[in-house]
Amino acid sequence: MTNSTTGTAMGSAPQEEKFIGQNVPRKEDRRFVRGKGCYTDDIVIPGMLHAAFVRSPYGHARIKSIDATAALALPGVVAVITGRELAEFTTPFVCRQEGAPPMEMDALPVDKARFAGDPVACVVAVDRYVAEDGVDLVEVDWEVLPPVLDMYHADDAGMPLVDDKLPSNMHTRESRSYGDIEAAFAAADRVVKADFRTQRLTHVPIETRSVVAVWDDGREELTYYGAAQTAHILRTTLASRLSLSENKVRVISPDVGGGFGLKLPLFREEFTVSAMAMRLKRPIKWVEDRLENLTASNHARDDAVSVEVAVKNDGTILGVRADLWADFGAYAFYPPSYIIHVVGWLLLGAYKIDNYEYTINVALTNKCPAGTLRAPMAIVTWATDGMMHRVAEELGLDPYEVRRKNMITLDDQPYQSAPGYLYEALTLREGFDQTLAEFDIQAFRDAQKRASREGRLIGLGIASVVEPTTYGSAWYKASGDDGSGHEAATVKLEPTGTINVMAGIVGTGQGYETSVAQVVAxxxxxxxxxxxxxxxxxxxxxxxxxxxxxxGAAAGHGVAYLAAMDLREKVLKIAAHLLQRPVESLRIVKGIIIATDNPGVSLPLAEVARIAYNDPTSLPEGMLPGLEIHRTYDPPFMTFSNATHLCQVEVDPGTGGVEISKYRVLEDAGTLINPMIVDGQVHGGVALGIGQVLLEEIHYDEQGTNITSTLADYLVPTMDTVPMIEVEHVETKNPNTPNGIKGMAEGPVQGAVACVALAIQDALAVTGARLEQLPMTPSRVLEALRESRGCANA
Known part of the structure; x- marks a missing residue:
């Protein structure tokens, strides 16, 4: 017998549906595949003008004068503005870093351009074509200066200053030490050295940077449409620099065609367009073209790690010294030491090493500014596991046994790393062992020897990823940086029973509209x-x-879940009052509130919602009308996830080409909200890492000109480069986050960079060739092979 209202068998305990952990299809994809998405360039406002930018052709040059007379005479050009004029009604952006001088950045340069592509004037016209024609008519009188292009020599005697307001091109140089590093090296049987160098990259999102700025002169309010990853932070910055009240600025981030860290800061072009919209009282649009994107959007990476490892002859690691370098380019949108410090404190990775010292060196150069790109610390796993392999090589030991010997296990946790970070619920050694158990290493080594006799080079790489996912506010405080790690959400149960969720995270392709709905549902x-x-x-x-x-998962989805649980508590209190049942006896099953001790007693969720809004006198005494909860959540100091990546490659000794024949990932991101979405994050991150190892690189010539400014020169991975990726999940819950969620997204990049690079190095090892620089392009592979043959013949 069933109850007609609930469809539940009489006398049976109702079971609540579980959506966390289910492969729910992405809700947002329906509008995307139908071409119904709305990106910034889709936004058209009546009376809208268009902007284009005059950019420096030189890597380093003083601005002697800017003459816009010819441009202003062009029909359709409405205005031309320079940095000097913008400075009259805007304030500069000041980037502060504890223990280092602040860096100041005007809306547009006033005195000199610091890199090729630096925007020095803005032309506003009736359409983009006229604006571009106007750009060509603006005459700039330049005094060309020698560029600073090598981070290792940026502070040499006689080098010009990149930033004239700073005393040196070496912005940051500091060291941190943990344990007794001197004693560790004194006790070592051997000191092993290794170097790792990554190239300068850029983001290449399908949707480039873009903005539509609209000034409402009646309300004296600015509306900013743009692909922003941090809408509220951008609003605060805009209001401050334009001298507006924050409640007079609205930021709307529509659909975003890829972020990858590029769309975090308020860039000068977007800020200039906003300022000009206020000045002209007209809507203005700017959409970056691909040339601008490759030359003048933030770059990333361009860093290096050199290590000295104190070891015993049995492979025990006693201590590590590291020298870390970063080329930060010409301006600072972020504290310059931020990214390389993450490399520093994460460098010990999956290994138990108590004695550690690292020194960071951050140089300013006449290159496009550097910033965050998905996994800004991407070099770190390659450097960590790479140094372990170098130790094994010099000691004549099995590299995987050396790694196992020094690895952190679940039994070691909670484990505090030398820099003071707490590792909990990480399956580092366990994931490594599982990967080794599922892949026959001995069979591969036998195949590798046979291939070598045939003139073929095959290699294996295994990477153990420690991924920092969620930074709590306490982390920012301890690091000396301004910032918060909290997140916020509002959940509303509307009068008809539908649910609306608003949160501070911003979707840039991750599927948040689906996964947030899952945790709330x-x-x-x-x-x-x-x-x-x-x-x-x-x-x-x-x-x-x-x-x-x-x-996004631990903070954004975590706070949405907590808000929904708070709302659930209120709903059940109302239902308990109406049904005259104890709260603890009630469950919500498929939109019906049911008494577990008598499933025949039930009440639709929509009826509770109706009463909460439209019949508040029926609510429990003292309870306020409505069903709306606002909640904030500040995550722990730091949350980590982990993974093990395995890659098998073949290197063609004749062409230097690399083919990836196998790729496997064992991912432990704690509780999975939507495994299908996590798989997508793994695939995307691995593809990005493969691109870094094999293809992508920004090149500057001796004059500081970017000579990789088209997609014919800057290569990105396509389906012929990225193999099929096998993904397996382990779900070890974090004890300190809602639902045990850890989060993930950047770790797959770290893992791919490491295991593909290690696999190539393993393939070349039989020849004696050594590659320590990314990308490992065919030309670099061939050069390494030629050098190894030359050494063999010497």
């Missing part, structure tokens, strides 16, 4: 299809820290 006993998720509008969403790093 599970908490409220509804269906994800009944949950609408709105992100990226500062007039709707509560103030949050946006989407950066891998914080």
């Amino acid at each position: 599970e908490a409220l006993g509804s269906d994800p299809a009944n949950v609408d998720v709105r992100l990226g509008d500062t007039h709707i969403a509560p103030y949050g820290m946006g989407s950066r790093g891998s914080r």
Whole structure:
């Protein structure tokens, strides 16, 4: 017998549906595949003007004068503005870093251009074509200066200053030491050295940077449409620099065609367009073209790690010294030491090493500014596991046994790393052992020897990834940086029973509209299809820290779940009052509130919602009307996830080409909200890492000109480069986050960079060739092989 209202068998305990952990299809994809998405360039405002920028052709040059007379005479050109004029009604951006001089950046340069592509004037016209024609008519009188292009020699005597307001081109040089590093090296049987160098990259999102700025002169309010990963932080910055009240600035981030860290800061072009919209009282659009994207958007990476490892003859690691370098380019959108410090404190990776010292060196050069690119610390796993392999090589030991010997296990946890970070619920040694158990290493080594006799080079790489995912506010405080790690969400159960969610994170392709709906639906006993998720509008969403790093799951989804659980508590209190049942006896199953001790007693969730809004006198005494919860959540100091990557490659000794024949990932991101979405993050991250190892590189010539400014010169991975990727999951819950979620997104990049590079190095090892520089292009592979043959013949 069933109850007609609930469809539940009489006398049986109702079971709440579980949506966390389910492969729910992405809700947002329907509009994308139908061409119904809305990106910034889709936004058209009546009376809208268009902007284009005059850019420096030189890597380093003083601006003697700018003459816009001819441009202003061109029909359709409305205005031309320079940095000197913008400085009259805007304030500069000041980037501060503890223990180092602040770096100041005007809206547009006033005195000199610091890199080729530096925007020095803005032309506003009736359409983009006229604006571009106007750019060609602006005459700039330049005094060309010698560029600074080598981070290792940026501070040599006689080098010009990149930033004239700073005393040196070496912005940061500092050391940190843990344990007794001198004693560790004194006790060592051997000191092993290794070097790792990564190239300068850029993001190459399908959707480039873009903005539409609209000034409402009646309300004296600015609306900013743009692909922003951190909408609220951008709003605060805009308001401050334009001298507006924050409640007079609205940031709307529509659909975003890829972020990858590029769309975090407020760039000078976007700020200039906003300032000009206010000045001209007209809407203005700017959309970056691909040439601008490759030359003048933030770059990333361009760093190096040199290590000295104190070891015993049995492979025990006693201590590590590291020298870390970063080329930060010409300006600072972030504290210059931030990214390389992450490399520093993460460098010990999966290994138990108590004695550690690292020194960071951050140089300013006449290159496009550097910033965050998905996994800004991408070099770190390659350097960590690479140094372990170098130790094994010099000691004549099996590299995987050396790694196992020094690895952190679950039994060691909670484990505090030498720099003071707490590792909990990480399956580092366990994942490594599982990967080795599922792959026959001995069979591969036998095949490798046979291949070598045939003139073929095959190699294996295994990487153990430690990924920092969610930075709590305490981390920012301890690091000396301004910032918060908190996140916020508002969950509303509307009068008809539908659910609306607003959160501070911003979707840039991760599937948040689906996965946030899953966690909220599970908490409220509804269906994800009944949950609408709105992100990226500062007039709707509560103030949050946006989407950066891998914080979306633990912070963004965590706070949405907590808000929904708070709302659930209120719903059940109302239902208990109406049904005259104890709260603890009630469950919400498929939108119906059911008494577990008598499933025949039930009440639709929608009826509770109706009463909460439209019949508040029926609520429990003292309870306020409505069903809306706002919640904030500050994650722990730091949350980590981990993974093990395995890659098998073949290197063609005749062409230097590399083919990836096998790629496997064992991922432990804690509780998975949507495994299908996690798989997508793994695939995308691995592809990005493969691109870094094999293809992508920004090149500057001796004059400081970017000579990789088209997609014919700057190569990105395509389907012929990226192999099929096998993904397996382990779900070891974090004890300190909602639902045990750890998060992930950047780790797959770290893992791919490491295991593909290690696999290539393993393939070349039989020849004696050594590669320590990314990308490992065919020309670099062939050069390494030629050098090894030359050494053999010497």
